[in-house]
Amino acid sequence: xxxxxxxxxxxxxxxxxxxxxxxxxxxxxxxxxxxxxxxxxxxxxxxxxxxxxxxxxxxxxxxxxxxxxxxxxxxxxxxxxxxxxxxxxxxxxxxxxxxxxxxxxxxxxxxxxxxxxxxxxxxxxxxxxxxxxxxxxxxxxxxxxxxxxxxxxxxxxxxxxxxxxxxxxxxxxxxxxxxxxxxxxxxxxxxxxxxxxxxxxxxxxxxxxxxxxxxxxxxxxxxxxxxxxxxxxxxxxxxxxxxxxxxxxxxxxxxxxxxxxxxxxxxxxxxxxxxxxxxxxxxxxxxxxxxxxxxxxxxxxxxxxxxxxxxxxxxxxxxxxxxxxxxxxxxxxxxxxxxxxxxxxxxxxxxxxxxxxxxxxxx
Amino acid sequence: xxxxxxxxxxxxxxxxxxxxxxxxxxxxxxxxxxxxxxxxxxxxxxxxxxxxxxxxxxxxxxxxxxxxxxxxxxxxxxxxxxxxxxxxxxxxxxxxxxxxxxxxxxxxxxxxxxxxxxxxxxxxxxxxxxxxxxxxxxxxxxxxxxxxxxxxxxxxxxxxxxxxx
Numbered sequence: 001x002x003x004x005x006x007x008x009x010x011x012x013x014x015x016x017x018x019x020x021x022x023x024x025x026x027x028x029x030x031x032x033x034x035x036x037x038x039x040x041x042x043x044x045x046x047x048x049x050x051x052x053x054x055x056x057x058x059x060x061x062x063x064x065x066x067x068x069x070x071x072x073x074x075x076x077x078x079x080x081x082x083x084x085x086x087x088x089x090x091x092x093x094x095x096x097x098x099x100x101x102x103x104x105x106x107x108x109x110x111x112x113x114x115x116x117x118x119x120x121x122x123x124x125x126x127x128x129x130x131x132x133x134x135x136x137x138x139x140x141x142x143x144x145x146x147x148x149x150x151x152x153x154x155x156x157x158x159x160x161x162x163x164x165x166x167x168x169x170x171x172x173x174x175x176x177x178x179x180x181x182x183x184x185x186x187x188x189x190x191x192x193x194x195x196x197x198x199x200x201x202x203x204x205x206x207x208x209x210x211x212x213x214x215x216x217x218x219x220x221x222x223x224x225x226x227x228x229x230x231x232x233x234x235x236x237x238x239x240x241x242x243x244x245x246x247x248x249x250x251x252x253x254x255x256x257x258x259x260x261x262x263x264x265x266x267x268x269x270x271x272x273x274x275x276x277x278x279x280x281x282x283x284x285x286x287x288x289x290x291x292x293x294x295x296x297x298x299x300x301x302x303x304x305x306x307x308x309x310x311x312x313x314x315x316x317x318x319x320x321x322x323x324x325x326x327x328x329x330x331x332x333x334x335x336x337x338x339x340x341x342x343x344x345x346x347x348x349x350x351x352x353x354x355x356x357x358x359x360x361x362x363x
Numbered sequence: 364x365x366x367x368x369x370x371x372x373x374x375x376x377x378x379x380x381x382x383x384x385x386x387x388x389x390x391x392x393x394x395x396x397x398x399x400x401x402x403x404x405x406x407x408x409x410x411x412x413x414x415x416x417x418x419x420x421x422x423x424x425x426x427x428x429x430x431x432x433x434x435x436x437x438x439x440x441x442x443x444x445x446x447x448x449x450x451x452x453x454x455x456x457x458x459x460x461x462x463x464x465x466x467x468x469x470x471x472x473x474x475x476x477x478x479x480x481x482x483x484x485x486x487x488x489x490x491x492x493x494x495x496x497x498x499x500x501x502x503x504x505x506x507x508x509x510x511x512x513x514x515x516x517x518x519x520x521x522x523x524x525x526x527x528x
Contacts, residue, residue, distance in 0.1 A: 122371070122372075123372040133376055134380060139386070156399065174400070194393055222368070223369035
């Protein structure tokens with residue numbers, strides 16, 4: 001009983017500390033914000049979209065202006081330029097490049113022409129998101145190879161601890177999802193699906209960590225989900241059987257629906273594209289909205305502070321932090337669910353492309 | 364809507380990163396992991412099947428053993444009963460034989476006793492006769508001339524005595 005009370009006291013103390021720290025941080029960064037000539041009031045919309053989007057350099061906590069510099073690689077009008085992001089993130093122009101403040105290219109690297117106009121170069125920069133991608137990829141490699149090493153060294157002994165959990169997840173995704181759905185084709189497609197699952201999961205979870213190795217809103221970025229969905233689309237399309245294409249181009253429906261006007265064909269072809277599109281939007285929207293809700297909840301503190309004063313802000317912070325914690329935990333769940341949903345749907349789309357002729361109808 | 368416009372650079376790097384990740388994992392990790400996991404699953408399945416079979420066998424063996432034990436108990440009881448019967452018979456036989464033997468011994472003893480008695484009687488009779496004769500002779504030597512007539516008389520008396528006995 002005493003231990004329980006002590007434990008709960010420790011938890012309360014930690015929560016209180018977190019709240020105080022957050023409030024201090026909030027006050028500090030707001031003060032810094034003001035001191036740096038941001039005379040305008042807090043702009044929640046801008047702040048939210050800034051955090052959801054990409055950035056050159058990686059923010060560090062407690063200092064609004066310091067960033068971990070990342071390489072900028074651009075192909076402008078006069079060829080390739082590489083330099084570190086800290087040369088331009090302060091608003092400077094370096095080798096003719098700067099971060100635009102114009103409406104059109106806001107926050108992106110642009111090349112300033114001689115007449116003052118801004119041209120967007122081919123931008124291969126290692127931005128925060130790209131660096132996040134690499135970190136996630138390396139983490140996945142490390143994770144998966146640690147499991148492999150376990151098997152290589154321990155000869156079929158069940159893995160313990162974190163590796164055991166990893167194996168549980170692999171088994172759930174492969175043994176309980178991919179293999180039952182794809183059957184004999186499973187070994188061929190499993191590497192793609194498993195890689196996609198673990199990459200998405202790692203990116204999702206990394207996105208929830210607020211400081212350096214995490215914090216990049218990767219799967220909440222449409223470019224990332226676009227590539228993933230595109231790969232599923234390509235695999236589905238290129239492994240389509242004769243029966244799959246027949247069902248698209250000459251489905252078994254009454255003649256009137258397909259012959260003079262190819263209505264069914266139109267719908268089926270549309271379906272080919274809507275499936276990956278849904279994959280792309282689902283993952284993107286889920287992760288992005290999770291981040292957005294957390295951001296809004298945190299920003300509520302500052303909004304209320306600026307509207308009603310510090311007292312109300314402190315009151316709000318208690319609720320905000322509680323809800324933020326809840327949302328983050330929910331997002332951990334969502335991270336797993338969305339990675340799994342992406343994988344299972346990709347598996348199903350692939351299995352639909354691998355369809356064999358129905359024997360009863362073939363006769 | 365900046366949020367919904369995929370950035371070219373990120374698409375490029377994502378494509379590259381994913382493909383590298385895919386090729387590394389698909390070549391060096393996933394097949395091995397899947398193979399190992401399936402091997403282990405197979406091994407566990409086999410182990411379970413083996414265990415179940417072994418358990419069934421064990422139960423069979425147990426039943427068999429129980430049956431054997433029960434049978435052995437029955438046999439033991441039979442043997443004991445048989446043995447008891449045999450023992451009783453043996454004792455009975457021995458008793459009978461002993462009784463016979465005893466009877467025989469007794470009879471023989473009686474016979475020899477009888478013989479001895481007759482012998483003794485005979486001897487006694489002769490000795491008594493002689494003794495009587497000697498006595499009689501001493502008593503009546505002088506007035507009895509005919510010895511033979513006297514002896515017949517004594518014989519006669521003795522016979523009378525014998526019949527009285």
